[in-house]
Amino acid sequence: MGIITDSTVINKIEDALAQVRPFLESDGGDIRLIEVTDDYIVKVKLLGACSDCQVSMMTLKAGVEQAIKKVLPEVQKVVDIDKLED
Secondary structure (H helix, E strand, C coil), X not given: XXXXXXXXXXHHHHHHHHHHHHHHHHCCEEEEEEEEECCXXXXXXXXXXXXXXXXXXXXXXXXXXXXXXXXXXXXXXXEEHHHCCC
């Protein structure tokens, strides 16, 4: 499994994260893009209050994943590297 380094793809994801970042920051959290695999799985790290928040998975799926898929429909899913799904 490889890593996508295409700046267009990365920039689209970073732009989507910038859209949801204010909501995360308002709760004392943040998010960082770690990598995008060549099968379009976006790996992120939730930071601050978001890292151990009870609703972090819901935030990830309902907020972050939807925002990213809106600008990059090829994305299969978004995962938190600290809570990787198998």
